[in-house]
Amino acid sequence: MNKDLFRLTPSGLAGLVFAAFCFVVLPSVAGSYWLAILTSSACFTMAISGVAFMHARLGMVSLTQVGLMGVGGWVTLRLNYLWDFPFEVNLVIAALLTMICGWVLALPALRLRGLYLALVTLMAAGGLEILFATYQFPNGGEGFWGVKIGSTEPFRGSILATSPTAYLRYVIVAATLGFLLIEAHRRMFPGRAWALIRRSEAAAMAAGVNVTLYKTWAFGIAALLAGASGGLLAGSLGLLDDGTFRASESIMLFALAVVGGARFWLGAVIAAFLYRVLPAILNTWGVDSDLAYVIFGVGLLHALITAPDGIGGQIMALFRRKSQEQS
Amino acid sequence: MSKASVFNWLFLAALMAGSWLYLADGKPFKVTGLFLASGLAIGALYALGGIGMVVLYRASGVLNFSSGAAGAAGAMTSWQLVQWGIWPPIAWLACIAVALLLTLAYGALIAPKLAWRETVVKAVATLGFALIILGFVSFIWIDDPRSLELPTDKIGVSMMGLRITLTRLIAFAAAVGISAGIWVFLDRTNIGLQMRAVANSRDLSALLGIPIRRVETIAWGISGLLAGFTGLMFANLIRLEPVVITFMVIPSVAAALAGRLNSLFLVLVGGLCMGVIENLLTLSPLLKSVRPIAPFVIAAVVLLWHQRGARLIFEGRD
Amino acid sequence: MTIRHALAGLIGLFAIGFGGAALAAPSCGANTGQAATGEPIVVGGIFSNGAPGDWSSATDSAAAYFACVNANGGIAGRPIEYLVEDDQWNPESAAAAAAKLVGDKKAVAMVGNGSFIEMAVNAKTYVDNGIMAMASACAISECFETPNLVSTNQGPLSSNLGAAQYAQEELGSKNVACIGLNIPNNGIWSCQAVIDYMKSKGGDGSMALLNPGAPDVNSALLEAVASGADTILMNLPAGLALAVLKAAQEQDLRDSYIWIAPTPLYDLSVPDAVGEYWHGKIFVNAELAPLSVGGPDAQNWISVLDAFGKADDPRDTFSQAGYLSARFFTEAMLTMDPAKLDDRAAVSDAIRAIKGYTSDLMCGPFYVGDADYHMPNHAGYMVKIVAGGFEIVRNCYEYDSSYFDKHKALEAELGLR
Incomplete structure (x- = not known):
């Protein structure tokens, strides 16, 4: 244990304040429509934090995050109809199983790097898309796949959060815990190993760091977060559709993580905002939500060419400059 | 041809032949032949998409995810022109022209800003361009059932009791012809030599005085032409839907990976192999429902096989 | 018969074209x-x-x-x-x-x-x-x-049953291949009902499922062909059904099968969209009264x-x-x-x-x-796609399946039967 583990940085403080604000204010002011939109944004914030963390800390591009969310959602639904465990137990098992899936995917993939790693994860996302479309999500049937013909059986949601308002708070707490998990890792030994690997794999190896282990570990954390967020999404809707988990959505999620700014918590929040809230705003204004794609695309090119830290990075830099001026 | 690439070639061909023998065994050719013909046409489209990617990737280090979107924009334009009563051949040419212009515009305006970044960043940037095109195309043409007819759809050729449309034959012949043509171009012409030099080392080629921008523009042009032609064929043979055509780049990437982003010939064989196996799997009661997974599995196997025994190599060029 | 219906169709079309003025x-x-x-x-x-x-x-x-x-x-x-x-x-x-x-x-x-x-x-x-x-x-x-x-x-279940019942009774269908979307509460649900119906009549059936996002419809069509069916039921939204028909036309499969469809193909733009090749060959169930x-x-x-x-x-x-x-x-x-x-x-x-x-x-x-x-709605019409429109081949008929037993009981209870 080191004392740095609990040190509060200005960015961390801002993050906790923001989470508290979201927890207290958002659910009480949002109407039913925005509750639904914000809940799915909060779920995706968690998944994005995983993919952004891999990109920022290790330079790895994973294009399969939404596919892994689907795995988490699948397991949550399957367990819901299999046993009478509470939702939370199913969610934790789903997150852990997704983490194992992440490891399985990572071990062969980690021999590859850069573009090839991105492409092999894209192949995995393409494969998962087909599996979801073929076997569908469990709806209360028998057998391994748990799919029955006809209508969906009722889903047992969390008993801690039965109303949409409470469920939004629930997801916000879960997403905050996800960020804290990443931050805690970053401050302990794995974080130092990752920093070294990011700088130079050769140096890391020479220093006795088990590169494969720590890369796999990072993959596992990202998968854990994806699995939990998929389970939370299932919990909010009571069912899932394969259309949510296409490979193209994984690509989009990564692109938005870059637009938001992969190095900061704010980046994941902005990315999720762009992914789910912006189309809803356009829809409310009567603007065709297809135009959101144009905004995503321009944002991505802008981020890659001129703002490597994304929108989140620019906002953070603005605040840092302000506080320096004051001091 | 290197030993590894001969091996990959044999692996893909054996895979295709093996699945034919295993799945089509004992069934009349009148039925299995339909799957073979359909698979070759689809596989040719995967291969065409993959070849366009590999040509550009070798010359500029950009894996172009926006080729599908450019093809979709072209195909939709073509459909619109036909609706307006324009003479169809002009509409088809417009499809290729739109895709070419979009691709060249990216190559000339955006790609140079990222020329010295890592390949993965360049690839992700093309996604941004793909999203912009897709956004505008879906905005202009709202979802509606549409189809793009070609006169060759109505002309059929009977072979061994099967009727195969001329369009499918054209797709197949184009894939073979274009990959052969590009191979000759790269191997025999001066520009081709320069392109191979740039592919090998951009820095050294620049030092040698090779006009990198010109070489790259030609590569972008070839990629754009192929994107347009592939888009037209996808729209006709598969479906005229912008999102579907845009994300057909994913199986095209699979075909490109089968050639390890390098060998055109392997991309062609790999793409055909993927299309044929995907269609033949329909005959397997166990696997028929997951048949579209075939391209991804084959690509992953080829990629990982190539990496077998490779130790963790240190960061370098991808 | 044909002329009368064609006339009725023509009048129907006029009614559509000039409805605002004439009616x-x-x-x-x-x-x-x-x-x-x-x-x-x-x-x-x-x-x-x-x-x-x-x-x-x-x-x-x-x-x-x-x-x-x-x-x-x-x-x-x-x-x-x-x-x-x-x-x-x-x-x-x-x-x-x-x-x-x-x-x-x-x-x-x-x-x-x-x-x-x-x-x-x-x-x-x-x-x-x-x-x-x-x-x-x-x-x-x-x-x-x-x-x-x-x-x-x-919905697809009743409309499929209506189409299959007509094909079984009037067109001599013995084995129906149902091409549907791979969605448990849509394609599988409604195709299964057709298979059960065909089996109850001494025939057989199978389903060929299409992933909604999968681009290529041809493989599902070929799966239906490979199943040994004599009748192909296109249980799909109109756009996808048109794609199936186009693929079938390319391979000249028209005369080898009986082609039936539930109601999504009953749309005035369909006869033109399918083209002359298919006129007189596709039988569509209409859940509500045809325009004519x-x-x-x-x-x-x-x-x-x-x-x-x-x-x-x-x-x-x-x-x-x-x-x-x-x-x-x-x-x-x-x-x-x-x-x-x-x-x-x-x-x-x-x-x-x-x-x-x-x-x-x-x-x-x-x-x-x-x-x-x-x-409440489990009786319909059968129509045939002809040049420029649809021709009614069977008037209002109630679908014959045990699925509707409880609905019929409810109707009896409400005094509607």
């Missing part, structure tokens, strides 16, 4: 001719417009009917404010759309819904909020097997669309179903105590009390009743 002004609601002015009554509707299908035709025609009602006295002088949301074939959007309409806008009922996903996501929301949804383009089992949803269309029947209510539907709809609103079965849902809803509202029009529970009760409403668009009477399952 009497549309009749809607209280039919006062006075615009309604009071405080609006909020009614919601959710449709799906996302690849691969657009189901907005029902909400479009419901909107046209409500506009007509508002121009004709509204409900007790109050206009209907009809709010429509698109679920984009995405469960999150579907949940958000219902949250907006039911939770935020306080709609008293949902009318004209058409979707593949919305009903599965929101069936529980509707029950929890005590709101009734009178859907019109319902494609999944939840539409017919949950307490608060009732639809004027039949042209009864007074059918003519009223056309004149409502001409006067209050958009020119490009489709004139298809789902448009008829949307019109019917809106009309039946309006009639139920007109029977209510005007003081209770904003009371969702009272409106739901009025909808559940609907019994024996008739229209020449529907073969049987429409009812809702207080049950956990609703399928």
Whole structure:
């Protein structure tokens, strides 16, 4: 244990304040429509934090995050109809199983790097898309796949959060815990190993760091977060559709993580905002939500060419400059 | 041809032949032949998409995810022109022209800003361009059932009791012809030599005085032409839907990976192999429902096989 | 016979083309001719417009009917404010759309819904909020097997059964291959019913499933071909069914099979879209009266669309179903105590009390009743695609399947049989 583990940085403080604000204010002011939109944004914030963390800390591009969310959602639904465990137990098992899936995917993939790693994860996302479309999500049937013909059986949601308002708070707490998990890792030994690997794999190896282990570990954390967020999404809707988990959505999620700014918590929040809230705003204004794609695309090119830290990075830099001026 | 690439070639061909023998065994050719013909046409489209990617990737280090979107924009334009009563051949040419212009515009305006970044960043940037095109195309043409007819759809050729449309034959012949043509171009012409030099080392080629921008523009042009032609064929043979055509780049990437982003010939064989196996799997009661997974599995196997025994190599060029 | 029907079809087409001019002004609601002015009554509707299908035709025609009602006295002088949301074939959007309409806008009922996903996501929301949804383009089992949803269309299960029954009885089908979407509560649910039906008649059946996002329809067609069937049932949205037919034409499979389809192919643009090659070869089940029947209510539907709809609103079965849902809803509202029009529970009760409403668009009477399952419409027509339109090959017939036993019992109980 080191004392740095609990040190509060200005960015961390801002993050906790923001989470508290979201927890207290958002659910009480949002109407039913925005509750639904914000809940799915909060779920995706968690998944994005995983993919952004891999990109920022290790330079790895994973294009399969939404596919892994689907795995988490699948397991949550399957367990819901299999046993009478509470939702939370199913969610934790789903997150852990997704983490194992992440490891399985990572071990062969980690021999590859850069573009090839991105492409092999894209192949995995393409494969998962087909599996979801073929076997569908469990709806209360028998057998391994748990799919029955006809209508969906009722889903047992969390008993801690039965109303949409409470469920939004629930997801916000879960997403905050996800960020804290990443931050805690970053401050302990794995974080130092990752920093070294990011700088130079050769140096890391020479220093006795088990590169494969720590890369796999990072993959596992990202998968854990994806699995939990998929389970939370299932919990909010009571069912899932394969259309949510296409490979193209994984690509989009990564692109938005870059637009938001992969190095900061704010980046994941902005990315999720762009992914789910912006189309809803356009829809409310009567603007065709297809135009959101144009905004995503321009944002991505802008981020890659001129703002490597994304929108989140620019906002953070603005605040840092302000506080320096004051001091 | 290197030993590894001969091996990959044999692996893909054996895979295709093996699945034919295993799945089509004992069934009349009148039925299995339909799957073979359909698979070759689809596989040719995967291969065409993959070849366009590999040509550009070798010359500029950009894996172009926006080729599908450019093809979709072209195909939709073509459909619109036909609706307006324009003479169809002009509409088809417009499809290729739109895709070419979009691709060249990216190559000339955006790609140079990222020329010295890592390949993965360049690839992700093309996604941004793909999203912009897709956004505008879906905005202009709202979802509606549409189809793009070609006169060759109505002309059929009977072979061994099967009727195969001329369009499918054209797709197949184009894939073979274009990959052969590009191979000759790269191997025999001066520009081709320069392109191979740039592919090998951009820095050294620049030092040698090779006009990198010109070489790259030609590569972008070839990629754009192929994107347009592939888009037209996808729209006709598969479906005229912008999102579907845009994300057909994913199986095209699979075909490109089968050639390890390098060998055109392997991309062609790999793409055909993927299309044929995907269609033949329909005959397997166990696997028929997951048949579209075939391209991804084959690509992953080829990629990982190539990496077998490779130790963790240190960061370098991808 | 043929000439007479062709003539009837021609007259039908004329009625469509010149409906606004040739027919009497549309009749809607209280039919006062006075615009309604009071405080609006909020009614919601959710449709799906996302690849691969657009189901907005029902909400479009419901909107046209409500506009007509508002121009004709509204409900007790109050206009209907009809709010429509698109679920984009995405469960999150579907949940958000219902949250907006039911939770935020306080709609008293949902009318004209058409979707593949919305009903599965929101069936529980509707029950929890005590709101009734009178859907019109319902494609999944939840539409017919949950307490608060009732639809004027039949859905794929009934329409498939109708088509298969005709093929079995009249065309000599022994083995039907059903090409459907790989969705448990849509394609699998409705294809399985056909297989069961064929087996009960001593025949056989199989299903070839298509992933909704999968681009290539040809492999599903070839799977159906490889199954050894003599009849191919295209249980798909119109766009995908057209793609299947195009692939079949390319391989010249027309004469080797009997081609049947449920109602999505009953759309006036289809005969031109399939082309001459298919004319006279495709048999389509129509859940509601074909246009050429042209009864007074059918003519009223056309004149409502001409006067209050958009020119490009489709004139298809789902448009008829949307019109019917809106009309039946309006009639139920007109029977209510005007003081209770904003009371969702009272409106739901009025909808559940609907019994024996008739229209020449529907073969049987429409009812809702207080049950956990609703399928009031389970009789239809069979038509054949011919040049320029459709030819009726069988008039109103009730589908023969044990699936409908409980519905028939309910109808007997309500005194409708």
